[in-house]
Amino acid sequence: MREWKWETRAQTALAATLFGLSLLAGEAQAQDKTYVMKITLPTINESQHLFAKNYAAAVEKDSGGRIKAEIYPANQLGSIPRQIEGTQFNAIQCAIMPPEYLVGVDERFEVMAAPGLVDSLEQAQRLTTDPAALKMLLGLGSNKGLHGVGLYAIQPSSIIARAPIRHLSDLGGKKLRVIASPFQAAAFQRLGATTIAMSLGDVLPALQQGAIDAALNGMTIYTSMHYGDAAKFITEINQPTIFSIIEVSKTWYDSLPKDLQQIIDADGATESQAVKPHALEMFEKARNDWTASGGELISLPPEEQATMLKTLASVGDDVSKTKPQLSEAYKVVTSAAQRAH
Numbered sequence: 001m002r003e004w005k006w007e008t009r010a011q012t013a014l015a016a017t018l019f020g021l022s023l024l025a026g027e028a029q030a031q032d033k034t035y036v037m038k039i040t041l042p043t044i045n046e047s048q049h050l051f052a053k054n055y056a057a058a059v060e061k062d063s064g065g066r067i068k069a070e071i072y073p074a075n076q077l078g079s080i081p082r083q084i085e086g087t088q089f090n091a092i093q094c095a096i097m098p099p100e101y102l103v104g105v106d107e108r109f110e111v112m113a114a115p116g117l118v119d120s121l122e123q124a125q126r127l128t129t130d131p132a133a134l135k136m137l138l139g140l141g142s143n144k145g146l147h148g149v150g151l152y153a154i155q156p157s158s159i160i161a162r163a164p165i166r167h168l169s170d171l172g173g174k175k176l177r178v179i180a181s182p183f184q185a186a187a188f189q190r191l192g193a194t195t196i197a198m199s200l201g202d203v204l205p206a207l208q209q210g211a212i213d214a215a216l217n218g219m220t221i222y223t224s225m226h227y228g229d230a231a232k233f234i235t236e237i238n239q240p241t242i243f244s245i246i247e248v249s250k251t252w253y254d255s256l257p258k259d260l261q262q263i264i265d266a267d268g269a270t271e272s273q274a275v276k277p278h279a280l281e282m283f284e285k286a287r288n289d290w291t292a293s294g295g296e297l298i299s300l301p302p303e304e305q306a307t308m309l310k311t312l313a314s315v316g317d318d319v320s321k322t323k324p325q326l327s328e329a330y331k332v333v334t335s336a337a338q339r340a341h
Helices: 002-033 045-060 081-089 109-112 120-126 132-140 182-190 200-209 219-224 250-255 257-274 276-292 302-312 317-322 326-339
Strands: 035-042 067-072 096-097 146-162 175-178 195-196 214-218 233-235 241-249 296-298
Touching: 035 045, 035 081, 035 250, 045 067, 045 096, 045 146, 045 241, 045 257, 067 257, 081 096, 081 219, 081 241, 109 132, 109 182, 109 241, 109 326, 120 146, 120 241, 120 276, 120 326, 132 146, 132 326, 146 219, 146 250, 146 257, 146 276, 175 182, 175 233, 182 195, 182 317, 200 214, 214 219, 219 276, 241 250, 241 257, 250 296, 276 296, 317 326
Parallel strands: 035 067, 035 096, 175 195, 175 214, 233 296
Antiparallel strands: 096 241, 146 214, 146 233, 146 241
16 A cells, blocks of 8 residues: 555656646747737838837837738738728737727727827827726727727828818708717718718729828828829818727737737837827828928818817717717716816
């Protein structure tokens, strides 16, 4: 009986040793494994592209090369809906785009597209650091395969048009491209436009062919993607502000060792802050480049700009009031915007 007990103890000790060695081997393999991080975005040569480059460099450096980033700007990995789906299902590991593009994943993503949310780009940048707003926005999509790691403000919206829009009345009957967001559609329908939801990749050819009369977007898009070939007139209505959210595939994120998860989160937050002054610079440079290349920048008469803001002020409340989750999210960001004044 004593001999049997001794053998049992020896076998148990040996098994424990082998198990410990296997754990160490597994940890070593995890430390040696390389993880590919495909980063997708719909734009090129503007602040989202700069963020992608900086984020890629940061995670590669901080991971000691265990994460290898690949950047695919200008819809190289497919249309925006395909990019979103690819990130949800881990064919793509990171997507960078305005949050309202993700409205099909969760309708609350569109709250950042509410007109009148902020008055300036500086206020918008402060809003993106508000803890309550940031926690809510980065948590959206967590049950749909997305993990948010960053948010920043790109620029105010403007309208590019084939014929000049110098007064609010000029919007009447115009076929205006918007993002597929009820906030944007409701806002510009109030101003008399016929809104057409359209993915970014389709906008330039639609302008060139006359399928639309005008498009709502941002200054850096018009310059970096050569919209001047299709239209020369930009009306700076400055509403709504365009933000960018950085989403990581949750399946991919959950597969990473804990230390790499921490790097993904920390670098996402750090680079979202670091890109902000560059976003401001790029916006101002784009304005100068537009006029230097023969384009025209138009401002509405002050009284008409004020009328527009008054007309749009209740869009957020009106669109969200029948949708409890959307309404609550809208309250979170409007409260954050007030704190950011």
